[in-house]
Amino acid sequence: MRLPVGVKVGAFALFVMGTYTYYANSIPQIQSKPPAELSLEGGNVTPAQLVKAGEEIFKTKGTCEICHRIGQKGTRAPDLAGVGARAAKTKPGMSARQYIIESLLQPGAYLVEGYPNIMPQVDKPPIGLNRSELWALTAFLESLGGTPDVKLDDIPKTAGAAAAGGGAAEVKIPGDPKAGEAVFTGKGGCIACHKAGKIGASPVGPDLSQIAKIQTPEYVMKKILDPAGSGTVAGFPKGVMPPMFGQSLTAKEYVDLVSFLMTLK
């Protein structure tokens, strides 16, 4: 039996694409995950923990390893082995800590001879390290041949302000997330229907564990005051969420609740 041309050509095309697909699935599979945010402000951190966190930043979110090596001369950027000791003598009048911080925030201020001015400011997008991360990274770099002595206050308050990316800048909610959590589990009664991270387990309403990641504060605020007018998430029954929170919650409780919800990422 002669096969129609369309069948033969189709089978051939599928074989070709199948071969490419099989090969692509056979080689190393590497994903690029969004970096997690590190927050150490207000916490008790030992120098050892700080250095460890800094090393993690160095290898992941900081993307430092793309150009810098430790104990190996790079063609794009200097070897960082012993930088903790060397940094104190690099610029007159500057301690190792000050030099490292300057190098991270203003890489072009001083260039090691023989290397181009290609390093990005690490507190600006796309790397966008926040103050905690800069603190930890500085401690790690100091530990390479020196002793970490950097304090959070050594990192300028303005550093990392634009880390999230201008177009997606977060709106600061002036509430107290802790008090908001109490409203969520108590007076608001939200826990009866919603899960929020480790709190609650009810499947009646949508899981809010990552609500801040997928919704804007404006939406969350409107949804609390006008549930029906804000639409219902697909797969959940309409009209279940009570419409009276605008009357039952005080202004402070309302803002605290929103503030808590916006911590759920």
Place this chain on the structure above:
Amino acid sequence: MVALLTAFSALPALAQDATRDPAYRAFPLIGSRLAVWAIAQLHLNFAAFILGVPIFAVIIEIIGWRTGDARYDWLAHEFVKLIFAAFSTTALLGALLLFLFVGYYPKFWTYMTSIFFPTYWVYALLFFAETFTVYIWYYGWDWLSGSRKAIHVGLGIVSNLFGTAILLVANSWVTFMISPAGIDESGALKGSVWAAINNFTWMPINIHRLIANIVFGGTIAAAYAAFRFLGAKTDEERARYDWMGYIGNFVALSAFIVLPFAGYYLGREIYAFNQTMGITMMGGFMSWLWIIQAILIGVLFIGSNYYLWLGMERIPGSERYRRYVPMMIGILAFGFMVWATPRSMVITLDEARAMGGTHHPVLGFLGVMSAKNTAVNMMILTTFLSFILYRRANRVSTKSWVGIGMLIQWLALGLAAAVVIFYGVYGYFVESLVRIGFSVYQVMAVLGAIVVVMAVDIPMFKGARSTGAIRWGTIAPRSQYVLILLAVTFTWLMGLMGFARSGIRQHWHVYGVMRDNSVDAVTPAIGYAANMITVVTIAFFALVMFVFWLGGLAEKGKAGGHGHPAAMPVFAGGSDAEPARVPGRKS
């Protein structure tokens, strides 16, 4: 069109509302990312086809017009017929993509609108102009023939200008997402929208896509011809589609030879915009993607050459050049292997210890850019040599200076090969920043050789003696599967490069400006991407077959096809037979 304009005019209102809406919505079942991915890739495939084909269709029409050979006029019309049927599908997919952005990524779309809103109107108007120019070009083929042919050709040129302008506008949005410019730290437009349009990667992608569209159009048209060849009932039909497939492949190959150079330019600009992005692209999580790209491009090079060699078998006199084929196979195969060699291997600790590191002690040296640039430039030179041999297969120059001419040509090719190899080897002994500059010398040597060889070849074979007519339609059927292989491979490669272009932004909608906070912020691994690319490519070919079938329905039952004077010219006797004449042409 009306729906599209209405949608555009409503955008400011939608944009304002979007600030009160969620940043993301979830597309049912497959999620928003896959929905956008599928429709964007399909839209790009169709758009590349309808923008690429008219560029060479109008050139072929001009050849037919100036030489009076009706076959070219028929062929140009056939090509435009193919894109004509695909036009509305492209527009529908574009509208669908817009709706997906507005509906499922409202915050992102609001931001893009805040930067690019004036360009939306330009885009819509250009699309309007392009559509109607192509309509007149296609439907006016008979009406504007004879003494009015110049007007018809002019319409073809104008439709190409509109098409290219559409490409430039759409590219400004895409490239802004990769390399944003003209904005302040908060992401707001600082001054004119032109600064956002003219970002680092805009012009390189314009050039790269323009050339790639021609390659893509050529391969799809050739695959269409191959399909018709394989199903042909008569020798005449086989001859016609053999010729059409040859021209389609010739167009694709001619543009394909210069495509890697446009790729270098794009890569260089990505590094210039942001070193981190460039290094992530080439040496980070995407590094293995380039191994797959190397394999695909290797298949394209070897397939294109193999088709030319098979084609030479239907040309009397080509036997003279068969002795060069083993040498060319050797260079292509070795170049392919070098290009597909990874620099570092993902291996176990024991294997790494046994090998002395993650780089193979011998083959690891072939995995670096010096070796790869040398390999690809040698493959380009070899492919060009194949084309030159095919071109002169049934011709013998009658010029008295043929010996000197040949000497100059071989010297040009030899010198280019020497320059390419010299800088390839020298590159191992210099710093990477110096090495990057060497690729420019290699490219210039190859381009220079191509120009010199052609500058000698054209006058040398003008009025040449023929050793016999090309026996169109007698090519081995397996050659037609090569054409289909090239079309499938190039379409798959387009999907892969689309993933690379989008993936280098990683977890950013607009790199460094607007972060992707959706559940899909993870950039998937190559296997996942390959599965998706294959599914969409299958969908694309299924749609193309359907669209071509629809387009062919109009021809059913009509003797002589569309009815324009040049329809269905006679091919018997091959290319040297007296061709049918284009009416109105006195040649």
